[in-house]
Amino acid sequence: MRSRFPPRLCGEQLQCKMHELSIAQSVVENAIDAAEKSGAKKIKSIELEIGLMMMVNPEQLRFAMEIVSKGTIADGAKLKIIKKKVKARCKNGHVSTIGGDFLHLMSSLSCTKCQSRDLEILEGRGIILKKIEAD
Amino acid sequence: MHIINVNRDIIGINRKIAERNRKFLDERGIRAVNIMGAIGSGKTIMIEELAEKLKDVRMAAIAGDVISDADARRIKKAGIETIGVNTGTECHLDAHLIDHAFGKLNLGGVELLLIENVGNLVCPTDFDLGEHRKIVIVSVTEGDDTVEKHPAIFVYCDLCIINKVDIADAVGADVEKMVADARRINPRLRIIKTSMKTGDGLDELVKWFKELAKG
Ligand SMILES: Nc1nc2c(ncn2[C@@H]2O[C@H](COP(=O)(O)OP(=O)(O)OP(=O)(O)O)[C@@H](O)[C@H]2O)c(=O)[nH]1
Ligand SMILES: [Mg+2]
Ligand SMILES: [Zn+2]
Numbered sequence: 001m002r003s004r005f006p007p008r009l010c011g012e013q014l015q016c017k018m019h020e021l022s023i024a025q026s027v028v029e030n031a032i033d034a035a036e037k038s039g040a041k042k043i044k045s046i047e048l049e050i051g052l053m054m055m056v057n058p059e060q061l062r063f064a065m066e067i068v069s070k071g072t073i074a075d076g077a078k079l080k081i082i083k084k085k086v087k088a089r090c091k092n093g094h095v096s097t098i099g100g101d102f103l104h105l106m107s108s109l110s111c112t113k114c115q116s117r118d119l120e121i122l123e124g125r126g127i128i129l130k131k132i133e134a135d
Numbered sequence: 136m137h138i139i140n141v142n143r144d145i146i147g148i149n150r151k152i153a154e155r156n157r158k159f160l161d162e163r164g165i166r167a168v169n170i171m172g173a174i175g176s177g178k179t180i181m182i183e184e185l186a187e188k189l190k191d192v193r194m195a196a197i198a199g200d201v202i203s204d205a206d207a208r209r210i211k212k213a214g215i216e217t218i219g220v221n222t223g224t225e226c227h228l229d230a231h232l233i234d235h236a237f238g239k240l241n242l243g244g245v246e247l248l249l250i251e252n253v254g255n256l257v258c259p260t261d262f263d264l265g266e267h268r269k270i271v272i273v274s275v276t277e278g279d280d281t282v283e284k285h286p287a288i289f290v291y292c293d294l295c296i297i298n299k300v301d302i303a304d305a306v307g308a309d310v311e312k313m314v315a316d317a318r319r320i321n322p323r324l325r326i327i328k329t330s331m332k333t334g335d336g337l338d339e340l341v342k343w344f345k346e347l348a349k350g
Contacts, residue, residue, distance in 0.1 A: 019257055019258040022226075022258075023145065027145055035139065040139065054261055055260050055261050055287050106320075107320070118321075121290070126145075126146065128142060128143065128145065129142070130142060133137070134136070134139055135136050
């Protein structure tokens with residue numbers, strides 16, 4: 001049963017810090033599973049919503065998805081990434097919605113009203129496989 | 136061609152298992168700490184120090200390592216009930232691995248569970264294990280810009296340990312810059328400067344763990 005899924009790659013072989021690899025693996029497995037359940041034979045595109053608080057480099061993720069989907073029905077699927085903004089409450093009670101770029105956002109995260117960095121993160125940590133297009 | 140709405144939370148499974156782990160620990164009155172940090176920053180030696188200096192708290196440990204069991208052996212030798220967990224292809228522990236480790240540990244009477252994560256400042260950040268506190272250990276040998284370069288992990292942690300202050304001068308690292316960077320990224324962060332070799336800062340560190348375990 002496992003063989004319809006891509007083989008696990010060693011993060012170390014790919015110079016590790018390749019956090020994206022394990023995410024790509026889960027995404028591809030879930031996409032294949034969803035496609036098979038609806039009787040599809042080929043996945044054309046995959047749409048993901050990723051919270052900006054996730055330590056994800058979109059280019060690495062794209063690359064990792066290419067690798068792990070090789071030889072599966074998700075091979076060559078287009079990846080669309082929707083950035084989900086961070087929602088945070090600062091110590092003064094302001095709730096901000098903060099956009100920006102993955103990874104870079106983290107070093108400048110602050111309340112949009114008072115610039116406080118004393119924040120409680122309310123949203124922005126998930127990775128949701130939203131939808132796939134398939135034949 | 137048709138569109139399939141999937142709406143699956145890819146890392147939500149980890150979060151669910153983490154919540155289950157936390158409940159498991161809470162029911163037994165165990166407080167768990169996820170110890171993260173750069174490779175070689177001093178995670179294992181800190182646990183060894185705790186084994187020696189925190190005798191009145193009953194501890195157990197889970198030692199995460201990519202392939203070896205070297206850290207698990209060191210911690211066991213220091214007198215703590217320990218299980219090693221190999222992450223293999225993954226560069227971080229996840230909640231599922233911790234769940235399995237629970238089954239192999241004798242947790243009777245344990246008050247404090249120390250979880251040494253894989254040496255890495257990036258990946259563990261996204262994976263909740265079911266712990267009660269997250270701590271990050273960095274050391275001066277990684278360079279005094281290491282905090283600035285890896286802000287995310289500091290956003291989430293409760294305690295930051297800046298280790299190897301005994302050799303800061305020798306490696307030309309500005310410890311106060313590291314403190315300032317960490318404070319700027321997360322004003323709530325508790326910061327303790329330590330040397331596991333000379334014992335600097337260890338009283339404060341031991342107190343932090345003791346208060347967590349007994350509190
Ligand atoms: N001079 C000095 N050396 C230290 C200090 N703390 C740790 N070391 C040394 O740093 C090396 C790494 O320490 P470990 O405790 O193994 O570090 P670690 O974070 O567990 O390492 P990994 O699990 O491999 O990521 C050892 O050789 C320690 O003796 C310190 O405060 N000062
Ligand atoms: Mg270690
Ligand atoms: Zn504010």
